[in-house]
Amino acid sequence: MTNLESGKIKIEWVKKHMKVLNYLKELYQSEKPFDGVNVAISIHLEAKTAYLGIVLHELGANVAITGSNPLSTQEDVVEALKSYGLNVHAERTLDETAYWKNIEKILETNPNIILDDGADLGITMINKYPEKLKHLWGICEETTTGVKRYKSLFRENKLPVPVILINDSYMKYLFDNRYGTGQSTWDAITRSTNLSVAGKTVVVGGYGWCGKGIAMRAKGLGANVIITEVDPIKANEAIMDGFNVMTMDRAAAFGDFFVTATGDIDIVTKEHFLKMKDGAVLANAGHFDVEVSVKDLEEIATSKKEVRNGVEEYKLPNGKSVFLLGRGRLVNLVNGDGHPVEIMDLSFSLQLEGAKYIKENHDKLEVNIAPVPYEVDEKIAKIKLKTIGVEIDTLTQKQKDYLNDWR
Numbered sequence: 001m002t003n004l005e006s007g008k009i010k011i012e013w014v015k016k017h018m019k020v021l022n023y024l025k026e027l028y029q030s031e032k033p034f035d036g037v038n039v040a041i042s043i044h045l046e047a048k049t050a051y052l053g054i055v056l057h058e059l060g061a062n063v064a065i066t067g068s069n070p071l072s073t074q075e076d077v078v079e080a081l082k083s084y085g086l087n088v089h090a091e092r093t094l095d096e097t098a099y100w101k102n103i104e105k106i107l108e109t110n111p112n113i114i115l116d117d118g119a120d121l122g123i124t125m126i127n128k129y130p131e132k133l134k135h136l137w138g139i140c141e142e143t144t145t146g147v148k149r150y151k152s153l154f155r156e157n158k159l160p161v162p163v164i165l166i167n168d169s170y171m172k173y174l175f176d177n178r179y180g181t182g183q184s185t186w187d188a189i190t191r192s193t194n195l196s197v198a199g200k201t202v203v204v205g206g207y208g209w210c211g212k213g214i215a216m217r218a219k220g221l222g223a224n225v226i227i228t229e230v231d232p233i234k235a236n237e238a239i240m241d242g243f244n245v246m247t248m249d250r251a252a253a254f255g256d257f258f259v260t261a262t263g264d265i266d267i268v269t270k271e272h273f274l275k276m277k278d279g280a281v282l283a284n285a286g287h288f289d290v291e292v293s294v295k296d297l298e299e300i301a302t303s304k305k306e307v308r309n310g311v312e313e314y315k316l317p318n319g320k321s322v323f324l325l326g327r328g329r330l331v332n333l334v335n336g337d338g339h340p341v342e343i344m345d346l347s348f349s350l351q352l353e354g355a356k357y358i359k360e361n362h363d364k365l366e367v368n369i370a371p372v373p374y375e376v377d378e379k380i381a382k383i384k385l386k387t388i389g390v391e392i393d394t395l396t397q398k399q400k401d402y403l404n405d406w407r
Helices: 003-017 019-028 047-058 075-082 096-107 120-128 130-135 144-155 170-193 209-220 232-240 294-300 341-361 374-387 397-403
Strands: 038-042 062-066 113-116 138-141 163-165 201-205 224-228 257-260 280-284 303-308 311-315 321-325
Touching: 003 047, 003 075, 003 341, 019 047, 019 341, 019 374, 038 047, 038 096, 038 120, 047 062, 047 075, 047 341, 062 096, 096 120, 113 120, 113 341, 120 130, 120 144, 138 144, 138 341, 144 163, 163 341, 170 209, 170 257, 170 280, 170 321, 170 341, 170 374, 201 209, 209 224, 209 257, 294 321, 341 374
Parallel strands: 038 062, 038 113, 113 138, 138 163, 201 224, 201 257, 257 280, 280 321
Antiparallel strands: 303 311, 311 321
């Protein structure tokens, strides 16, 4: 099977299961709301992202697309996307220069709307190509890390256009971050290692929505779960959810699996590696490869070798070994296929609606950062229920009046 054939099969599979996105495509097919609009996408480039690009293209957009992580791009999907008429510049590579070159190629299209994941595309445009900002109406940001970066720009008064925080929208973080990350992280870890999770000790770094999902799924697989946190409120929440909470320094000696999900640097460092059990498995579920300090691991290891696809064994000076998955990059996409299709159906439907909102309102939007309007969240939620055949109650006018009456 050629890459083209393989990529098309993957795209056709997700198309069958992305029912909310298909509903929106049919809803907007006649009006073509993105007719003539330049849309640039930098999101992990696998089949689900590809289908988002195809839908936008079918709704009139000129779509230029790349990956948001050099090792999460699937080359067969890239090959297939070219046959759908999209402008594609992406490759699976360890060459950081090639990754940034592809980002710049996408920006050559002078995008009106950017759909970003991690903020690399938007921030590159803002910092390196300010002359192109006259074409840009707004940005939709997919993930926690990117949201933090755009918020930082906004605080410093360096944000030139409005940013819709897809990640902070209810129909994204309640499902994508928790159920998507929870399932896909363990899919990737178990696929890569072929090891049992039941009866093992799992250390989860961070108890945000992604960490909650990872911990919940680990518990469901039969693991004993330890949470490390810096936020006292989240630490209390983890305890109430039935997990042990301690410092990473202490947890290092107990873990069989370590999974980071913080968005910050140096969560697991050389001091921790040297305290770990022989055979401990290290995985990162955060956007960038900075949470498990690969630099520290490279520095102290006496040797390393690939022992399975996407699994590297590092021999430590104390004679023990630890196993790093996906080179410390986003494990669910480097060693797996990312979030389940139905989960990304919700997130990418929000991306489409966010882009449509920017297109229709860009001439009156102020520079700001905010989730999608609540009505958009509610719209996606209603469509989701419709596509799975679920009906819910509605309030009567009498009930509404009661809830709104101070008496």
